[in-house]
Amino acid sequence: MAGEKIDRRVKYTKMVLEESFITLMEKKDISKITIKEICEKADINRSTFYAHYSDQYDLLRKIENKFLADIQAYLENFDKKYTEDILLITEKIFQYIRKNARICRLLLSERGDFTFQKKIMKLVYDLIISEITGDNKITKEDAEYVYSFTVSGCVGFVQKWLDDGMKKSPRYMAEIIVNLILGLINLLKNGAPEGQYAAKI
Amino acid sequence: MAGEKIDRRVKYTKMVLEESFITLMEKKDISKITIKEICEKADINRSTFYAHYSDQYDLLRKIENKFLADIQAYLENFDKKYTEDILLITEKIFQYIRKNARICRLLLSERGDFTFQKKIMKLVYDLIISEITGDNKITKEDAEYVYSFTVSGCVGFVQKWLDDGMKKSPRYMAEIIVNLILGLINLLKNGAPEGQYAAKI
DNA sequence: CGGTTTGTCAACACCGTGTTTGATAAATAA
DNA sequence: TTATTTATCAAACACGGTGTTGACAAACCG
Numbered sequence: 001m002a003g004e005k006i007d008r009r010v011k012y013t014k015m016v017l018e019e020s021f022i023t024l025m026e027k028k029d030i031s032k033i034t035i036k037e038i039c040e041k042a043d044i045n046r047s048t049f050y051a052h053y054s055d056q057y058d059l060l061r062k063i064e065n066k067f068l069a070d071i072q073a074y075l076e077n078f079d080k081k082y083t084e085d086i087l088l089i090t091e092k093i094f095q096y097i098r099k100n101a102r103i104c105r106l107l108l109s110e111r112g113d114f115t116f117q118k119k120i121m122k123l124v125y126d127l128i129i130s131e132i133t134g135d136n137k138i139t140k141e142d143a144e145y146v147y148s149f150t151v152s153g154c155v156g157f158v159q160k161w162l163d164d165g166m167k168k169s170p171r172y173m174a175e176i177i178v179n180l181i182l183g184l185i186n187l188l189k190n191g192a193p194e195g196q197y198a199a200k201i
Numbered sequence: 202m203a204g205e206k207i208d209r210r211v212k213y214t215k216m217v218l219e220e221s222f223i224t225l226m227e228k229k230d231i232s233k234i235t236i237k238e239i240c241e242k243a244d245i246n247r248s249t250f251y252a253h254y255s256d257q258y259d260l261l262r263k264i265e266n267k268f269l270a271d272i273q274a275y276l277e278n279f280d281k282k283y284t285e286d287i288l289l290i291t292e293k294i295f296q297y298i299r300k301n302a303r304i305c306r307l308l309l310s311e312r313g314d315f316t317f318q319k320k321i322m323k324l325v326y327d328l329i330i331s332e333i334t335g336d337n338k339i340t341k342e343d344a345e346y347v348y349s350f351t352v353s354g355c356v357g358f359v360q361k362w363l364d365d366g367m368k369k370s371p372r373y374m375a376e377i378i379v380n381l382i383l384g385l386i387n388l389l390k391n392g393a394p395e396g397q398y399a400a401k402i
Numbered sequence: 403c404g405g406t407t408t409g410t411c412a413a414c415a416c417c418g419t420g421t422t423t424g425a426t427a428a429a430t431a432a
Numbered sequence: 433t434t435a436t437t438t439a440t441c442a443a444a445c446a447c448g449g450t451g452t453t454g455a456c457a458a459a460c461c462g
Contacts, residue, residue, distance in 0.1 A: 007459065009409055031232055031258060036449055045411045050451065057232060114315035118357065142377050145361055149381060152357020153350040156319070160349035176343050180350060180388065187384040208429065210439050237418060246441045251420065 014052060016042040021059055025106055030056055064116050067107055071096070071120060075127055086128055087178050093124055094170030097158065101166065109162045114155065121154040129181070146188050150181060215253060217243040222260055226307055231257055265317050268308055272297070272321060276328055287329055288379050294325055295371030298359065302367065310363045315356065322355040330382070347389050351382060 020042035024033050033056055039046045053059040074096055078089065097104045108117055154177065161173055221243035225234045234257055240247045254260040275297055279290065298305045309318055358378055362369065 005460090007409065009459070013409080034449060035451095046450085047412085047452075048410050051409070055450095057230075110316050115311050145358060145374075145377055146381065148361035149354040149358040149378070152360070153354030155357075156353020157346060157350040159353070160346055173346075176346055177350075179392075180347065180385065183384065183388040184381065187381065191380075206430090208439065210428065214440080235418060236420090247419085248421075248442090249440055252439080256419095 010052075013044055013048055017044055017049060017052070017059065018063060021056070022063070022103070022106060025060075025111075029111075030060065060113075063103075064107060064113070067103060068116075068120065068123070072123065075124070087174055089128060090174035090178050091170045094161075094173045097162075098166050098170060105162055108155075108158055110159055117155045117158075118151050121151045121158075125151055125154060125181075129185075140188060143188060146184060150184055153180070211253075214245055214249060218245055218250060218253070218260065219264060222257070223264070223304070223307060226261075226312075230312075231261060261314075264304075265308060265314070268304060269317075269321065269324070273324065276325070288375055290329060291375035291379050292371045295362075295374045298363075299367050299371060306363055309356075309359055311360055318356045318359075319352050322352045322359075326352055326355060326382075330386075341389060344389060347385060351385055354381070 017038060020038050021033070024038060024041065035046060035049055035056060038056070038059075039049050053062065078092060097108070106112060108120070157173075157177055157180075161168065218239060221239050222234070225239060225242065236247060236250055236257065239257070239260075240250050254263065276294075279293060298309070307313060309321070355378065358374075358381075362374055
């Protein structure tokens with residue numbers, strides 16, 4: 001798993017293919033992108049493409065995995081220093097997204113793959129949440145449904161930010177989302193706050 | 202817009218093409234499905250396919266639009282009778298999903314298009330929520346972000362249910378999600394319940 | 403440096419695409 | 433029923449993207 005030396009030619013090939021593909025993805029849907037097109041733009045022979053990827057979707061999956069690994073590394077580096085401050089960690093994540101806006105617009109926006117996006121959010125959410133609940137795992141029956149709700153909600157939340165051109169500050173976004181997440185955890189622990197819903201049954 | 206009489210032959214053609222396509226979609230990804238394949242399974246000439254759809258994606262979009270119209274009709278029929286009971290409306294929606302499990306697994310599960318799924322949830326959510334807030338629109342600045350969060354959360358919530366084989370009852374699901382939605386609205390109105398988050402800033 | 407490995411490339415046969423033709427049959431209107 | 437319209441089909445078409453082949457050249461290692 002440790003950095004096995006990669007042939008310089010391979011490095012170059014993968015780099016230009018990824019770059020070409022990303023540029024194309026910004027213009028049109030993946031289903032309309034041909035391998036021929038990717039290769040011409042990158043000035044790489046088509047058979048070389050097939051030596052590394054099976055098709056466009058495979059290439060995208062590999063870009064996604066790389067992104068996932070980058071995020072993971074970023075989080076690991078980070079949480080040793082500021083592990084106690086949830087809000088700060090969350091803010092840093094929004095900063096990370098803004099810094100890497102190009103790839104994030106591709107992978108995290110509406111056009112991206114939702115399953116992958118949920119995977120990212122789970123990664124982040126699990127880290128953040130472990131700081132709050134510690135080992136006191138919430139064992140309520142409905143906890144896993146609330147978890148699914150929250151993770152998907154975070155995806156939509158980030159998408160909204162991206163689609164709005166990231167005008168609001170990372171700090172602002174972090175405050176809202178942390179507030180929401182804490183509120184939901186609280187709801188799960190204590191039930192509906194004022195019996196609003198119970199009264200409606 | 203009212204039901205212009207459609208040639209019976211057209212009806213049949215579209216029906217078998219859709220059926221063939223859906224069956225294929227259950228087995229593999231849309232990008233791997235060829236038009237030739239769809240037509241052979243449906244025993245329809247390829248040129249006839251092109252008379253109705255431009256490609257697989259166009260066919261899928263039309264199936265989605267039909268589903269959307271069906272849901273809309275279902276809701277309109279329904280909300281005249283029970284318009285006051287949010288929980289009952291929500292339960293009915295989960296019942297609808299379970300009754301139409303085949304198409305819902307295709308369109309609403311992880312493999313489906315997230316943008317479309319959000320459109321569906323907005324439709325449902327807006328109906329339900331108008332019962333609660335009435336014309337008292339929440340005008341807070343962060344309301345639209347909470348809205349995005351909630352709508353996406355509902356998508357994930359339904360997906361989780363579908364992926365688990367819909368074991369839990371529609372009633373059970375409705376209770377949880379209504380509870381969550383009301384909790385979030387409350388949070389938006391009154392801020393964090395116990396100042397948990399404020400203390401952390 | 404020289405031998406070996408490995409990545410890249412041009413050329414190949416193949417297959418799905420999208421469109422057009424005219425013939426046929428089914429549906430609709432009178 | 434008869435006349436007219438309209439949808440489907442088979443066949444054939446050029447086109448373009450696909451995935452695989454063996455030859456060459458660049459990178460790697462001792």
